Amino acid sequence: xxxxxxxxxxxxxxxxxxxxxxxxxxxxxxxxxxxxxxxxxxxxxxxxxxxxxxxxxxxx
Amino acid sequence: xxxxxxxxxxxxxxxxxxxxxxxxxxxxxxxxxxxxxxxxxxxxxxxxxxxxxxxxxxxxxxxxxxxxxxxxxxxxxxxxxxxxxxxxxxxxxxxxxxxxxxxxxxxxxxxxxxxxxxxxxxxxxxxxxxxxxxxxxxxxxxxxxxxxxxxxxxxxxxxxxxxxxxxxxxxxxxxxxxxxxxxxxxxxxxxxxxxxxxxxxxxxxxxxxxxxxxxxxxxxxxxxxxxxxxxxxxxxxxxxxxxxxxxxxxxxxxxxxxxxxxxxxxxxxxxxxxxxxxxxxxxxxxxxxxxxxxxxxxxxxxxxxxxxxxxxxxxxxxxxxxx
Amino acid sequence: xxxxxxxxxxxxxxxxxxxxxxxxxxxxxxxxxxxxxxxxxxxxxxxxxxxxxxxxxxxxxxxxxxxxxxxxxxxxxxxxxxxxxxxxxxxxxxxxxxxxxxxxxxxxxxxxxxxxxxxxxxxxxxxxxxxxxxxxxxxxxxxxxxxxxxxxxxxxxxxxxxxxxxxxxxxxxxxxxxxxxxxxxxxxxxxxxxxxxxxxxxxxxxxxxxxxxxxxxxxxxxxxxxxxxxxxxxxxxxxxxxxxxxxxxxx
Numbered sequence: 354x355x356x357x358x359x360x361x362x363x364x365x366x367x368x369x370x371x372x373x374x375x376x377x378x379x380x381x382x383x384x385x386x387x388x389x390x391x392x393x394x395x396x397x398x399x400x401x402x403x404x405x406x407x408x409x410x411x412x413x
Numbered sequence: 414x415x416x417x418x419x420x421x422x423x424x425x426x427x428x429x430x431x432x433x434x435x436x437x438x439x440x441x442x443x444x445x446x447x448x449x450x451x452x453x454x455x456x457x458x459x460x461x462x463x464x465x466x467x468x469x470x471x472x473x474x475x476x477x478x479x480x481x482x483x484x485x486x487x488x489x490x491x492x493x494x495x496x497x498x499x500x501x502x503x504x505x506x507x508x509x510x511x512x513x514x515x516x517x518x519x520x521x522x523x524x525x526x527x528x529x530x531x532x533x534x535x536x537x538x539x540x541x542x543x544x545x546x547x548x549x550x551x552x553x554x555x556x557x558x559x560x561x562x563x564x565x566x567x568x569x570x571x572x573x574x575x576x577x578x579x580x581x582x583x584x585x586x587x588x589x590x591x592x593x594x595x596x597x598x599x600x601x602x603x604x605x606x607x608x609x610x611x612x613x614x615x616x617x618x619x620x621x622x623x624x625x626x627x628x629x630x631x632x633x634x635x636x637x638x639x640x641x642x643x644x645x646x647x648x649x650x651x652x653x654x655x656x657x658x659x660x661x662x663x664x665x666x667x668x669x670x671x672x673x674x675x676x677x678x679x680x681x682x683x684x685x686x687x688x689x690x691x692x693x694x695x696x697x698x699x700x701x702x703x704x705x706x707x708x709x710x711x712x713x714x715x716x717x718x719x720x721x722x723x724x725x726x727x728x729x730x731x732x733x734x735x736x
Numbered sequence: 737x738x739x740x741x742x743x744x745x746x747x748x749x750x751x752x753x754x755x756x757x758x759x760x761x762x763x764x765x766x767x768x769x770x771x772x773x774x775x776x777x778x779x780x781x782x783x784x785x786x787x788x789x790x791x792x793x794x795x796x797x798x799x800x801x802x803x804x805x806x807x808x809x810x811x812x813x814x815x816x817x818x819x820x821x822x823x824x825x826x827x828x829x830x831x832x833x834x835x836x837x838x839x840x841x842x843x844x845x846x847x848x849x850x851x852x853x854x855x856x857x858x859x860x861x862x863x864x865x866x867x868x869x870x871x872x873x874x875x876x877x878x879x880x881x882x883x884x885x886x887x888x889x890x891x892x893x894x895x896x897x898x899x900x901x902x903x904x905x906x907x908x909x910x911x912x913x914x915x916x917x918x919x920x921x922x923x924x925x926x927x928x929x930x931x932x933x934x935x936x937x938x939x940x941x942x943x944x945x946x947x948x949x950x951x952x953x954x955x956x957x958x959x960x961x962x963x964x965x966x967x968x969x970x971x972x973x974x975x976x977x978x979x980x981x982x983x984x985x986x987x
Contacts, residue, residue, distance in 0.1 A: 363643055363658075364657060372643070383829075388837070391776065391778045391837070392776065392778060396777050396779075423847065425935065428934055428936050430942035433769035433772060436768065438767070442787065449823065449826055453819050456822040457815055457821075457822050460822070462821040464808060464814065464875050465875055468876060468879060501896035509891035511891075511892060516891070517892065517893050520893030621901070621903075623899060623901040623902060626882060627883075635879065639880045662828075663863060683888045694860060697856055700844065700856075701849035701852050710840050715840035716842070719840070719841060720773055720938070
């Protein structure tokens with residue numbers, strides 16, 4: 354098990370009025386990166402067609 | 414299509430009219446669950462979670478005895494944060510105002526706390542076998558309120574001026590029974606007896622820690638410990654966690670206002686920030702009905718990345734356009 | 737009995753049954769097809785949020801087995817607490833990315849305002865639930881967060897009834913009241929997504945409308961007409977979805 358993370362003093366970044374922990378900054382950065390990646394990375398399986406596939410229309 | 418009549422209202426067509434393709438929603442959910450579970454297990458194993466022990470009143474008395482004495486004195490003098498708080502604890506102040514609305518005052522005192530009595534004198538009165546304490550309590554009860562305050566204020570001033578706030582360095586003065594009360598209070602805290610003496614109605618099962626927390630936060634020690642961890646209000650503390658643990662990044666806007674004027678210098682900062690955030694939250698919830706804001710996404714154009722035109726050479730979609 | 741009964745019934749049971757059946761178009765509770773314009777990774781963040789919520793609740797249930805303080809002294813309990821913390825971080829991260837995506841899509845279009853609204857209130861409710869969770873840790877964090885938060889809540893009178901210094905109250909809000917509220921909102925949100933389907937792209941025109949002069953209001957797609965519409969487009973040969981703009985819709 355990892356040593357408790359609070360035994361080391363937290364690392365912070367100061368930028369004008371903004372003070373943010375390195376961990377939070379990493380989380381926010383990852384979120385933005387993942388969002389951009391989600392927009393840019395192609396989604397697979399676009400042109401598959403299954404005319405003969407049985408469909409459940411859920412009626413009746 | 415020229416001549417297309419402009420329709421009032423939302424022209425978005427029914428999504429069920431569009432061509433479809435097979436998609437396994439249940440499989441998607443199961444995969445998502447597996448991925449999130451695996452990620453959670455990995456992060457929990459790698460980084461664990463913080464658990465910094467709660468500060469007992471005994472811990473406080475051991476680590477910062479002078480702070481305990483100063484706090485007890487402030488409670489008796491009626492100058493502590495809780496003693497001067499106002500609603501919901503007492504009527505010593507009006508409470509904050511949101512513009513012209515004294516909301517706290519309107520709601521009133523619902524969690525009555527008499528700081529001097531509930532936090533200091535009542536626990537002391539439970540003690541037995543300390544003759545000096547018994548005499549001091551009797552002395553305090555027999556003194557007129559105005560004189561009591563004056564004695565406590567004088568002792569508080571003297572403590573503030575003494576080197577390190579050490580009671581032993583306080584010069585003689587007209588402090589009445591206050592030094593003895595504060596000293597006995599420290600002794601009670603050191604013994605661990607204070608922790609259980611503040612639960613309401615001497616209940617066997619402590620549930621409500623209001624009094625103990627008000628007392629602890631009236632002192633400087635709790636805040637000193639918190640500020641050392643970047644948890645202070647003017648340190649963006651609302652977003653942070655002890656050590657290097659992830660905090661609450663989603664609180665960024667709420668805590669931002671406290672860092673800037675006019676909020677950072679206002680006595681009504683809490684009410685003002687609450688009011689502002691309530692307004693912004695309402696705006697966020699009601700985006701679909703706010704003109705201008707609701708048409709912003711179209712103009713920002715990010716949607717062109719989400720709904721890219723099919724690449725040339727893709728087979729045209731076939732099959733009935735219903736599920 | 738078919739869902740869409742036309743004749744009014746006095747029976748409350750029949751009325752409720754009909755109402756439930758009409759909530760979502762036939763076949764849309766769990767469809768195995770989706771519109772072809774749903775073609776981006778951004779769409780996975782809704783289900784990712786839901787999956788994270790399941791892990792949050794599951795780890796919370798496991799924690800409840802030992803009570804509110806056992807994790808301080810038990811390695812298993814502490815690990816479950818860690819799972820609870822990290823799944824909450826993943827939950828919020830996925831929810832916010834989902835929110836960003838939905839905003840840029842203007843996903844409230846096509847009578848989906850309530851879908852956005854329930855989602856937004858879910859977000860706010862989740863913050864409240866997380867907040868009461870932090871207050872229930874029975875450690876230094878709880879002490880600091882409660883003594884700080886009380887000032888905000890007291891300033892507007894809420895603190896008189898919602899006492900953050902009372903851990904017994906805060907724990908019950910965290911494990912009973914707020915999860916119920918958030919749970920109901922999540923169900924409502926998902927039902928609405930199933931009801932209206934995924935929002936089409938800006939200016940998308942369905943194949944049938946490309947071939948005929950459009951005369952119908954979008955309102956005709958409301959549920960009273962949807963069954964008929966499914967049958968009427970059954971015979972229509974699908975054409976590639978275009979994103980052609982009509983002159984009136986140019987900026």
